[in-house]
Amino acid sequence: MSESWPLLAVYLVECGDSAITCLSSCSTLENNTKMAAFGSRAWISRTFSSLSSNPLRICIVGSGPAGFYTADKMLKAHQTAQIDILDRLPTPFGLVRSGVASDHPETKIVVNQFTRVAQNDRCMFFGNVNLGSSVLLKELRELYHVVVLAYGAESDRVLGIPGEDLEGIYSAREFVWWYNGHPDCRNLAPDLESTDTAVVLGQGNVALDVARILLRPIEELSSTDIATHAFAALQRSSIRKVYLVGRRGPVQAACTAKELREILGLKDLYINIQESDLKKTAIDEEEMKNSRIQKRVYELLCKAAGSSPASPSPGQRELHFVFFRRPDRFLDSDERQGHVRAARFEKTALKVDLDKQVAVGTGQFEDIECGLVLKSIGYKSVPVDGLAFDQHREGLYVCGWLKRGPTGIVATNLYCAEETVGSITEDLESGQLATVSSSPKAGREGLLQLLDGRNVRVVPFSGWEKIDSEEKRQGSLTHKPREKLASWQGLLTVGSK
16 A cells, blocks of 8 residues: 555645545446436536546545646546546635635646646546535445545644634634635634734744735735635725744744745835844754755845844834744733733744754743734644544545645645555556456446435536636626635535526
């Protein structure tokens, strides 16, 4: 079995990446396109004359980058494979749609490649199909020769400190989903008007994303695909000061140079970095020798600190990088009981532990007054019933964040998918997987019948194309690339037309 399997114990998910299933032709389909009616729905099948009458049936749960890259690689590696991609959302593309910041349209171009995969005759998308409620994992394993879990991480790590449940404290994932129009977070409604200060915990790319959205001039967001409700809230926002707080030092900041350079380059933004925080040790020097990215990030921070004025000008927006601090607790407001008024931090120092510098407390504390806290401390995968830790399961594989944890960029999933597809191919060739001839599976036909019997309102890729067209039509009215449909009802209504 693949070496990726043991990691399934730790990361069972989506990270947005929802489930998606690439489908191939059913054995009963004719060479020409025909309609297959299931209940009140009509499914358009494609031409599958080149397919084996008994194809290798593969189900991929999750339609984000990991899922689509896996589907693409499988289609190329196995010419008779039929792939179905499942996602709990009516929309495909997972993190690319719901996680990539609105002001990063260039990162979303990859959906063109994923669209070509979904339109392949041997692939089919099943939107609005939830693993665990619409269909069980054991049922998918009965229907398909191979099941790949690639649904990312849709939950959040918690700090476990006092006051974490106060109002005004959100995970960065929730905030990103809110401004990206994810239907689960449409009603998040963070209060951006009652405070001028936000604290962002973490210094990775997601932390920089949310800080940038809060601080970017609103006119620069008007032509993006940011959700209307978020744009309106940001227009009224009183946030003028953002603190990016990290447990360790500038050498260990988890962002990339590209993301850091972008936020440092925002128009009319005051940058504050304490010179004392930029002092580096011999161990820091060694870390930078081994990491070009860490070295470049450190250099950019030093340059920003050296070129910034001593104090901000009146009304200027401010970004403060705060290093060597770990959150200790959140403090309740006296005036707005139940709402956060400050974050208390313990100062830290770095200590070497197993060849890695870790932050340890010093017993010194300080408070940062704020009315909004965004926790960018990591994602957590949602577990699936029917899976035991570190247990071998024939025909079951993992990919993406579910496999390696919530790390890397969109393209990282390409290499991850290559590894997973390589493991599947190896297991097929070595006989560890049941062969197609000795163990025929119902695949797509069986899944459609099962979902129809449960009255699941499946949204096919053609349904997504209707959603896509409607969003672009609405966006064109206000000179935006699209106006995202941000409610479940709206998505399902348009996608099911």
